[in-house]
Amino acid sequence: MALPSDGAICFVNTSQGRRLDLFEYQGKQLFARHGIPVPRGEVADTPEAARAAAERIGGKVVVKAQVQIGGRGKAGGIQLADTPEEAEAHARKILGMDIRGHIVHTVWIEAASEIAKEYYASVTFDRGEKKPLVMLSAAGGMDIEEVARTRPEALATVHIDPLTGFQAHHARWLVYHAAIDQGAQQGVVKILQQLYQAFTELDTMLVEINPLIWTASGDVVALDAKVTIDNNALYRHPELLEMQQSVTEDPQERLAQEKGVTYVKLDGDVGILGNGAGLVMSTLDVVALAGGRPANFLDAGGGSKADEVVAALEVLLSDPKVKVLLVNIFGGITRCDEVATGLLTALDKLGATLPIVVRLDGTNEDEGRRIIAEQAPANVVVEATMLSAAKRAVELAQGVEA
């Protein structure tokens, strides 16, 4: 089997095509639109709403924490309720829960299913092969990664030619090789076709159902939904753009999204603004090597104009932990004079007085440095190299601390 590697690093968001993980309930809404059977359910953000939802659904329900991280079942974020009262009590415990750093703000209440068998199905983008990869196993559930490691033969996989797409023979091959129970085969084939269709039509990088269940009454149903979207394609999916708005939690990250800036919050005190994901990552590394702690990753992007620099600084300065700013620009398509102008405009507008260390190189560098030298306030210092700028910023941050 080919060895793609994907998704393990959140900086994938910034350096290799931005992507977005949806909540389970959003994924299920999308699945339902593509004809994939999902249990009936409703979203709730208070215990009372959870109870009302359970009453409307009727019978036994499952209360499920909505977080963008795996392992919520093991963390107690999924509970079965026999009555609406019980659903309310579970929701009270789950709402506000911290699951591996993710706070639960909403729960999904859905009709409980009678599970006969748990399967696993997914379509993912295989970076190594540069093709979609469809995977199916009759051994789904929480231990699927363990199954894949110890019994790889239990996981059927097939690469799809993106120009000709997923054919019925691919589905048959998967179903036979994954040894899906005979009574469930037809339902699984249909779902695989719908799942692939959802994968391409929604421009996703991953659609995953774990578990895909075969119920006691003989239906095949998606009990979970994991959907990761390619942000580069959001322009042709306005409905997904709306989902994205509701997913981002951190206030700085939300502001960054509104401003169109690529930003990841970290926990240090040296705020970093650079251009190009590689250089920004390198800047974080160099700050750390100099003994400092980066407060964030911020890529102002290729071709940053003055307005974008203003937006980037607004995001950075909204983080109260930032003591010093390090601006590290190497202009290619970005022009240093525009960065310098943006910096001055932002300082003027935001009235920032914290120390700012600036390093400008590349396209229109002389003009950029001249603008800073002639017009910048006293809290802006210019350093000639990336290493010296990082060192200076770390010293200043430590000085501020003392």
Add this chain to the structure above:
Amino acid sequence: MSILVDKNTKLVVQGITGREGAFHATRNKAYGTNVVAGVTPGKAGQDVEGIPVFNTVRDAVEETGANTAMVFVPPRFATDALYEAIESGVDLIICITEGIPAHDMMQVYTHLRRGNQTLIGPNCPGIISPGRASVGIMPTQVFNPGRVGLVSRSGTLTYQISKELAALGIGQSSVVGIGGDPVVGSSFIDIVTRFDADPETDLIVMVGEIGGNEEEKAAEFIAANVSTPVVSYIAGFQAPPGKQMGHAGAIITGSSGTAQGKKEALEAKGVRVGTNPTEVAELAQQALAAQ
């Protein structure tokens, strides 16, 4: 010599009348690149600083004999521009555009691999063979003619390392930005192979970053097939491990994708890895001195 672009390059720029297209096509020409044509639908007959504009790439190729296309078209039209470039028959396509959907690029890549044209990018800074030709958006002042072949996934980091090399008096045969997207036309292995075959490249500097496993695959390939010495730099040691929703990535992943994992994979195959851009230049200097 050099790789991919040189004095024989005859460049057509797709999207030449846009702000960035015009700015960089003009700069490429000023550097000495033979920019023979530009393309913007509906603007045939105009010119950009003396570069004639055509309606289609095919017209431009037929009229001027262009053999290389550079794509400067906005993301939602870039896929079409790439197919147009492929069908025009040019040997080399360099796509600067950032933000092309991955599904579109999977299809372009699959189509491209059925023929024998070369695609660099997308989301890349282009290629420069110092003193010969520059195709793309690189700030040319940091590059000097020399004997180091530089290949990188990151544009700005390429400039940074080239500047560090310049400070030590080291120049390049060619510098290739392969692009940072999940689907790019050429991999580290493709470019390292070309540098290894170039008699004027004495040392290869490979600049990687977190994500994917192209660096790990290149490490294996270098150990088995490449006789030119290689030094490397990897960015992203401070990148925090991120959230992972699904199992699919973990199930099929052969590598962690982390900077540390890549560094170890390269060092295990005898490739020295610098901890910062300055140190990489020093490693390059030592490796050249040892020859």
